[in-house]
Amino acid sequence: MAAALQFRNLTLGYDRHPAVHHLTGTVAAGALLAVIGPNGAGKSTLLKGIVGVLRPLDGAIEHAQVKKEDIAYLPQIAEIDRSFPITVYDLVAMGLWRRAGLFGGISRRQRDEIEKAISAVGLEGFEGRTIGTLSGGQMQRALFARLLLQDAHLILLDEPFTSLDAKTISDLLDLIHRWHGERRTILIVLHDLDLARAQFPETLLLARQAVAWGRTQDVLTAENLLKARQMCEAFDRHAEICETDAA
Amino acid sequence: MYDFLISPFVEFEFMRRALVGAFALALGGAPVGVFLMLRRMSLTGDAMAHAILPGAAVGFLVSGLDLFAMTVGGIVAGFTVALGAGLVARLTELKEDASLAAFYLISLALGVLIVSLKGSNIDLLHVLFGSVLALDDATLVLIAAIATISLLTLAILWRPLVLECVDPNFLRSVSGAGAPTHLAFLALMVLNLVGAFHGLGTLLAVGLMMLPAAAARFWARDLTAMIVIAVAVAVVSGVVGLLVSYHLGAAAGPAIILVAGVLYAVSLVLGPVGGLRRHLVPGRHLEA
Amino acid sequence: MSIRRTIFVLCAAIASALPSVAQAQEKLPVVATFSILSDFVKNIGGDRVSVTTLVGPNGDIHVYQPSPADAKKLANARIVFVNGFKLEGWMDRLVKASGTKASVIVATKGIKPREMADDDDAKGGQAHEHAGVDPHAWQSIANARVYVANIRDALVAADPGGKETYEKNTADYLAKLAAVETEVKDGIAKIPAARRRIITTHDAFGYFGAAYGFEFIAPQGVSTETEASAQDVAKIIRQIRAQKIPAVFLENVSDPRLVQRIADETGAKIGGTIYSDALSAEGGPASTYIDMMRHNIRQLAAALTS
Numbered sequence: 001m002a003a004a005l006q007f008r009n010l011t012l013g014y015d016r017h018p019a020v021h022h023l024t025g026t027v028a029a030g031a032l033l034a035v036i037g038p039n040g041a042g043k044s045t046l047l048k049g050i051v052g053v054l055r056p057l058d059g060a061i062e063h064a065q066v067k068k069e070d071i072a073y074l075p076q077i078a079e080i081d082r083s084f085p086i087t088v089y090d091l092v093a094m095g096l097w098r099r100a101g102l103f104g105g106i107s108r109r110q111r112d113e114i115e116k117a118i119s120a121v122g123l124e125g126f127e128g129r130t131i132g133t134l135s136g137g138q139m140q141r142a143l144f145a146r147l148l149l150q151d152a153h154l155i156l157l158d159e160p161f162t163s164l165d166a167k168t169i170s171d172l173l174d175l176i177h178r179w180h181g182e183r184r185t186i187l188i189v190l191h192d193l194d195l196a197r198a199q200f201p202e203t204l205l206l207a208r209q210a211v212a213w214g215r216t217q218d219v220l221t222a223e224n225l226l227k228a229r230q231m232c233e234a235f236d237r238h239a240e241i242c243e244t245d246a247a
Numbered sequence: 248m249y250d251f252l253i254s255p256f257v258e259f260e261f262m263r264r265a266l267v268g269a270f271a272l273a274l275g276g277a278p279v280g281v282f283l284m285l286r287r288m289s290l291t292g293d294a295m296a297h298a299i300l301p302g303a304a305v306g307f308l309v310s311g312l313d314l315f316a317m318t319v320g321g322i323v324a325g326f327t328v329a330l331g332a333g334l335v336a337r338l339t340e341l342k343e344d345a346s347l348a349a350f351y352l353i354s355l356a357l358g359v360l361i362v363s364l365k366g367s368n369i370d371l372l373h374v375l376f377g378s379v380l381a382l383d384d385a386t387l388v389l390i391a392a393i394a395t396i397s398l399l400t401l402a403i404l405w406r407p408l409v410l411e412c413v414d415p416n417f418l419r420s421v422s423g424a425g426a427p428t429h430l431a432f433l434a435l436m437v438l439n440l441v442g443a444f445h446g447l448g449t450l451l452a453v454g455l456m457m458l459p460a461a462a463a464r465f466w467a468r469d470l471t472a473m474i475v476i477a478v479a480v481a482v483v484s485g486v487v488g489l490l491v492s493y494h495l496g497a498a499a500g501p502a503i504i505l506v507a508g509v510l511y512a513v514s515l516v517l518g519p520v521g522g523l524r525r526h527l528v529p530g531r532h533l534e535a
Numbered sequence: 536m537s538i539r540r541t542i543f544v545l546c547a548a549i550a551s552a553l554p555s556v557a558q559a560q561e562k563l564p565v566v567a568t569f570s571i572l573s574d575f576v577k578n579i580g581g582d583r584v585s586v587t588t589l590v591g592p593n594g595d596i597h598v599y600q601p602s603p604a605d606a607k608k609l610a611n612a613r614i615v616f617v618n619g620f621k622l623e624g625w626m627d628r629l630v631k632a633s634g635t636k637a638s639v640i641v642a643t644k645g646i647k648p649r650e651m652a653d654d655d656d657a658k659g660g661q662a663h664e665h666a667g668v669d670p671h672a673w674q675s676i677a678n679a680r681v682y683v684a685n686i687r688d689a690l691v692a693a694d695p696g697g698k699e700t701y702e703k704n705t706a707d708y709l710a711k712l713a714a715v716e717t718e719v720k721d722g723i724a725k726i727p728a729a730r731r732r733i734i735t736t737h738d739a740f741g742y743f744g745a746a747y748g749f750e751f752i753a754p755q756g757v758s759t760e761t762e763a764s765a766q767d768v769a770k771i772i773r774q775i776r777a778q779k780i781p782a783v784f785l786e787n788v789s790d791p792r793l794v795q796r797i798a799d800e801t802g803a804k805i806g807g808t809i810y811s812d813a814l815s816a817e818g819g820p821a822s823t824y825i826d827m828m829r830h831n832i833r834q835l836a837a838a839l840t841s
Contacts (some may be wrong), residue, residue: 051420073420084413084472094410103403130468131413146393150421190483314792363602380768381793450764452727492765499765512601 003183004029004066004154005050008040009059012042012049018057019045021208028241029065030183032176033189033215035199038229041206044076047156050187052226063154066185072152073142076159076189082132088142089127091117095149117145122171137168144172155179157188161195173199193220207231254491264382268390269485269503272455275394276439277477278401279469280456280472281437283462284385286412289327289461291347292453295440298351308361318445325437326352333433337426356471379447379489379499386446393442400435404428409470447500454504455481462511463517480510489500537808556647563694565637566612568623570814571673572642574615574680574824578708579686583697587612592816596622601629609633614693616686619643619669640689646672649741671739675746676716676828683708688800715825722832723747733835734775734783734794734803739811749835752780763793766841775801782806784840806838 005027012020020042027033035043035054045165048054049061051073088170093114096204100106106114121141126134134142140160147155157176161169164185179186190196196203203216207228212219283289303317304325310316314505332347350519365366377386401408407428410418417423443452459480460473467473488503516523562585567573569590576586587608590596609615610633617626619641630639649669672678691698700755712753723731731749738753752774774780775797783798784806798805810821821827 052417053419069421071420075416078414079416080414081285081412082410083474085468086409086413087469090409091413094414094417097410097418100406101408146417159267255765255769261768261772261796378763378793380763380765381796383792383795383799386792401784416543416561470723493740494766496764496766497639497760498760502764 003027003064004031004069006062006064007059008062009062010049010056011058011242011247012045012054013057014045016057018042018208018242019048020206021242022058022059023206023210025204025210025213027185027187029179029185031185031187031202032180032200033185033187034196034203035206036190036193036196036203036220037206037211038231041228041231042208043206044158047073047075047158047187047189047207050154064090066154066175070152071154071156072147072150074147074154074158074160076162078139078143080131080139082139084132085130087127088118088123088129088131088134089114091131091142092145092149095146095151098150117148120148121145122168137164140164141168141172144175148175153184155184155186157186159189159191160233161190169195193225196220210225251494253492255490260393261380261382262493264387265379265489265499266486268379268382268387269451269455269489270482271387271390271394272443272452273478273481273485275368275390275397275458276443276452276456277354277459277481279397279432279436279439280460281474281477282401282408282412282432284457284460284464285470286343288343288347288436289457290344291436292440292456293449294347294351295329295437296324296444296449296453297355297368298446299325299354299441301354301361302327302358304358304361308364314445318441321439321444322441324354324358325441326434329433329437332432335430350403377444377446377448379451379503389442390446393438397435397439398476399476400431404431408432423498450504451500454507456485458504458507458511459484462514462518463508465514465522467518468520480507563614563690563697564612565614565616565690566608567616568626569594569812571812571827572616572618572784574814575642575679575686576690578823579704581700581704583700584690585696588812591614592814592819592822594813596812599623599625601625605629606633609637610734611635612637614689615639616642618670618672620648620668620672622670627690632645635652640685640691642685643670643672643678644681644685646678646681648672649745651738651741653663658777669738669741672742673824674740674743674811676712676719677746678742679712679824680709683712691783707781715828718829719747722836723749725836728782730839732780733806734771734779734780734797735809735811737811742807743831756810763790768793768797771797771800775803782835784809784834784838804838806835808836 003026007023007025010020010023012017019040021047037043043231045054046065049056050063051071052068067113095117096106096114098111100110115127118124121144123138123141123145126138126142129138131142144160160172164172188200190200197220200216202214203219204213205211205219205224205228208231211228212221212224256266277424278331283291299321302320302322303322304320306313306316306318306320309320317412328347328350332343332350335341335346335350336343339346382390383449407418407424411425411428415425440452443455462480463473463476466476484503484507484514488506489499491497491506493500497505514522516527518524562792563580563583564585564587565576565578565580565586566589568588570588570592573586573588576584584636589601589605589608589731590599606629609630614633615630615635615637617623617639620643626639631746649672651667651669673682683705690701733750734752739750740749740751740753743749744751752771775783780801780803782804783794785800795805797803810827814823814827815821821830
């Protein structure tokens with residue numbers, strides 16, 4: 001299969017301290033990859049690097065065939081201004097940016113798409129509600145609807161299920177699987193090991209460095225998990241310059 | 248009734264001009280004011296009133312008490328401060344409010360210094376700021392042009408502007424339009440403020456931008472409705488304020504702003520959305 | 536013998552000349568608060584004084600805010616000339632702050648003050664800190680003579696050696712004042728009595744009006760300090776129309792737009808600029824007091840006799 005992403009000796013971090021250290025590997029196109037690791041393991045950092053918000057301290061990320069506009073990213077804490085007076089409909093409609101652009105009108109067909117997306121996430125009836133009135137779960141659903149409309153080929157989800165109830169999680173998982181069926185590449189950061197084992201065929205176990213990467217049942221072994229837990233969480237204030245080359 | 252409401256405008260040309268000026272400011276400035284309020288930049292107007300001083304001072308040094316030169320200088324200074332503050336906020340950890348405060352304070356100090364260099368102690372700002380009762384043709388055209396530019400720009404930049412306010416990270420991830428939109432909005436704000444200062448004075452300019460926006464907050468849940476209501480409040484304030492100034496002898500600018508203030512207070516108490524009414528009159532809850 | 540005597544006489548001659556040589560080098564340092572006052576002082580003091588002005592040409596003395604540099608100027612001066620009549624509200628503090636040992640001379644001493652024009656509703660206008668008293672006494676040339684006399688007396692007291700010079704300068708100047716006074720009176724005479732009234736933005740010409748029979752209408756609110764109300768502007772316009780006031784004059788320190796608006800709407804003529812509180816810059820039409828009075832009457836005449 002063609003590669004959607006390639007990490008070459010990638011190091012990402014803050015203030016010269018690495019959060020992702022010497023990562024090398026390939027994400028195949030159409031993959032459904034869970035990214036697992038302890039707190040501070042660099043999972044969110046990795047996603048930010050892929051989106052382009054963070055520049056690598058070393059190494060590179062290659063986006064083969066995937067242009068920037070073709071990436072959809074759902075951050076862990078969406079810095080959305082909840083007090084701004086827009087409706088769920090308008091928020092979801094933002095997903096059409098790529099197609100409608102600055103001035104493009106929204107066609108009849110696109111309106112249908114918006115409505116379909118809203119009901120696909122179970123938010124019918126909420127179109128006219130302002131986003132300030134939504135609960136956490138409802139907000140997350142709305143953001144998923146927006147993602148739907150973005151129609152992107154690379155989808156990055158950072159802990160999308162935190163604080164959601166079981167029904168919502170189940171609905172959103174259906175959506176994710178639908179995307180997977182449509183041959184989109186999906187990376188999802190998770191904390192729930194059982195969920196990973198049950199739903200996701202491929203896993204990257206990250207503890208700053210890649211501990212294991214491959215089929216979920218091979219990766220999420222007791223031995224690997226122990227290794228990952230032993231990673232030190234805090235940045236070392238007295239760290240020296242890293243002399244290691246490609247891992 | 249006719250005598251009270253209509254005849255002042257029929258009898259005096261300066262009243263008609265004042266009405267047109269206030270109307271144009273309402274059309275162009277109120278929408279900008281709504282966005283400023285939603286972006287938590289409500290105090291920017293006052294900051295800008297001081298920030299434009301060095302520009303006006305340089306204009307004064309070059310051409311003396313020439314209003315045109317000073318206004319142009321003011322606009323240049325305003326742009327520099329607004330855009331500089333905007334860029335710093337985008338590129339560094341410093342947030343918009345601190346960035347703007349830093350810039351405008353430096354600008355103000357520079358302006359005072361420049362004025363004192365010339366030796367004359369003219370209160371430049373006092374001279375620079377006009378009065379709604381003294382609108383000559385050039386000033387009217389200026390205000391009307393700024394209103395037109397504002398409305399057009401807002402119409403064009405509507406989507407990225409809203410997105411930039413609500414979810415700037417999302418905008419950044421799908422498009423590069425975030426920064427230019429933000430800067431264009433700041434430029435629009437400066438244009439409205441300086442043009443209005445020149446024609447109408449600071450109080451009126453900032454007041455008619457921000458008070459109607461604040462009032463509209465309590466009536467609308469939707470952005471478009473909010474803007475329409477803000478414009479309406481601004482227009483009503485202008486008309487009623489001028490009439491109050493005419494019949495009661497109150498200074499024109501303050502009269503208009505006080506009317507706007509009354510409308511704001513009424514909205515605060517009676518407005519259905521997010522005002523005090525919830526606390527005062529809770530009402531019985533619904534079935535579902 | 537004769538050589539010794541010659542030398543002795545020579546030395547005596549040199550010795551007697553020394554004081555005047557010394558004096559010629561050293562000018563009397565004085566400070567005047569604003570340009571009109573300093574013009575008087577320069578004319579009376581001539582070369583014997585070195586005059587520093589606080590509020591220069593085109594400056595607005597009503598809203599002036601003194602700086603530390605001004606305190607320094609005061610500290611170095613031997614005489615400080617102020618107008619009085621509460622024109623310089625900030626002066627007392629500045630004098631104290633500077634610690635100057637100069638004598639403070641009030642130039643209007645002996646002049647009978649006028650009351651400021653009655654405000655209809657006693658509002659605004661009094662951002663001047665001289666509520667009640669009109670400080671613009673210099674606008675009447677008769678008063679100017681008193682200014683000049685007070686200045687001469689002060690200079691003589693501080694520098695008795697220059698008494699002759701000062702008195703001669705004063706006499707010369709008084710002659711010039713007399714000449715310009717004739718011009719002013721002639722100028723007024725040429726204007727038909729019914730047209731001897733104008734609108735001006737600053738209520739600064741009370742003394743002129745009283746001395747020469749002229750009406751200056753400074754409408755409430757139409758000034759640098761206060762903001763106008765629609766009612767005020769409407770009143771002025773009605774008044775101009777009703778009384779057929781022929782001209783509106785702009786003062787040299789305010790925003791001309793409101794006056795322009797009133798003139799446009801009433802068909803009144805916009806006269807040129809007349810100078811009230813400050814002289815124009817060097818090379819301008821009113822760079823000395825005499826030029827100022829001459830300029831003002833010519834502007835008035837030009838606007839009202841056509």
